[in-house]
Amino acid sequence: AQRVTQPEKLLSVFKGAPVELKCNYSYSGSPELFWYVQYSRQRLQLLLRHISRESIKGFTADLNKGETSFHLKKPFAQEEDSAMYYCAADGATNKLIFGTGTLLAVQP
Amino acid sequence: GAGVSQTPSNKVTEKGKYVELRCDPISGHTALYWYRQSLGQGPEFLIYFQGTGAADDSGLPNDRFFAVRPEGSVSTLKIQRTERGDSAVYLCASSLNGGAVANEQFFGPGTRLTVL
Numbered sequence: 001a002q003r004v005t006q007p008e009k010l011l012s013v014f015k016g017a018p019v020e021l022k023c024n025y026s027y028s029g030s031p032e033l034f035w036y037v038q039y040s041r042q043r044l045q046l047l048l049r050h051i052s053r054e055s056i057k058g059f060t061a062d063l064n065k066g067e068t069s070f071h072l073k074k075p076f077a078q079e080e081d082s083a084m085y086y087c088a089a090d091g092a093t094n095k096l097i098f099g100t101g102t103l104l105a106v107q108p
Numbered sequence: 109g110a111g112v113s114q115t116p117s118n119k120v121t122e123k124g125k126y127v128e129l130r131c132d133p134i135s136g137h138t139a140l141y142w143y144r145q146s147l148g149q150g151p152e153f154l155i156y157f158q159g160t161g162a163a164d165d166s167g168l169p170n171d172r173f174f175a176v177r178p179e180g181s182v183s184t185l186k187i188q189r190t191e192r193g194d195s196a197v198y199l200c201a202s203s204l205n206g207g208a209v210a211n212e213q214f215f216g217p218g219t220r221l222t223v224l
Contacts, residue, residue: 004150043111044151044199044215086150094139095164096213098150 002027004089006099013077014107021072021102023061023087031089033063033070034096038084047072047085057081077106110134112216114200120222121190129185129219133202140183141213142175143199151199157183158205190223197221 003026013019025031035047048056050063050070061072070087084103088096113132121127133140138159143151153167157177165175172190177183187194197218203211 006150009148043217046212049212088150093164094156094158095141095153095167096143096151097153098143100148100150 002031002089002091002097004087004097004099006085006087006102008102009100010103010105012105012107015079016076019072019074019077019081019104019106021085021087021104023070023072023099025068025070025087025089027068027089027091029091030065031091033061034088034090035059035061035070035072036086036088036098038086040083044086077104079106079108082106112200112202112214114198114216114219116219117217118220118222120224122224123190123192125190125223127187127190127221129187129198129221131183131185131200131202131216133181133183133200134214135181136204137202137214138180138205139203139211140177141201141203142183142185143201145197145199145218147196154185187221190221192223195221195223 005024033050036044037047038044059074063070084101086101087099090096115130140157142154145151155175156164160180172188175185197220199218200216201213203213
């Protein structure tokens with residue numbers, strides 16, 4: 001079955017510390033991978049997608065097909081990064097399969 | 109420009125009642141999606157429209173759930189004989205078009221449905 005797994009419900013770090021939000025996927029074929037973010041009282045929005053190979057707000061994510069992972073990383077966390085982060089996959093079906101999300105809390 | 113809008117923002121109903129949830133996609137977006145998000149979970153796919161037709165309704169949990177998009181723009185998600193387990197946030201998203209290369213999906217603010 002197609003599945004996206006985010007093992008951590010909560011990740012708490014101090015400002016300036018590195019951040020890694022874990023995501024693993026189980027899919028047949030080669031899905032497209034995404035990270036979505038939801039800031040407090042805002043709607044869900046796309047942060048980045050693996051085909052773009054971009055760095056958005058200092059975040060990057062590398063697709064590792066061998067480990068079927070798409071971890072989200074940032075070298076120095078900022079307080080404004082505190083939000084709910086969802087990893088998602090699309091196997092060319094136009095439907096996103098989401099993980100359960102990780103709440104990132106950046107302490108001052 | 110205006111993003112995806114959803115009405116109502118909150119809906120409280122009683123078990124057994126019928127509810128309709130509305131989604132206005134971004135103008136010009138041909139693809140529209142409905143998701144359901146239960147507490148502590150990620151969004152769960154329900155149905156995807158390409159234009160007026162439902163291209164994939166495999167996520168609808170049972171025949172109490174139905175969605176329409178008669179003119180290829182606004183969509184309505186309809187739930188009959190609501191049950192307490194239907195309580196969730198219902199999210200709508202739209203994208204420029206569907207297709208083999210996934211377009212970015214833009215999400216609405218959601219409708220929080222509570223079934224008493």
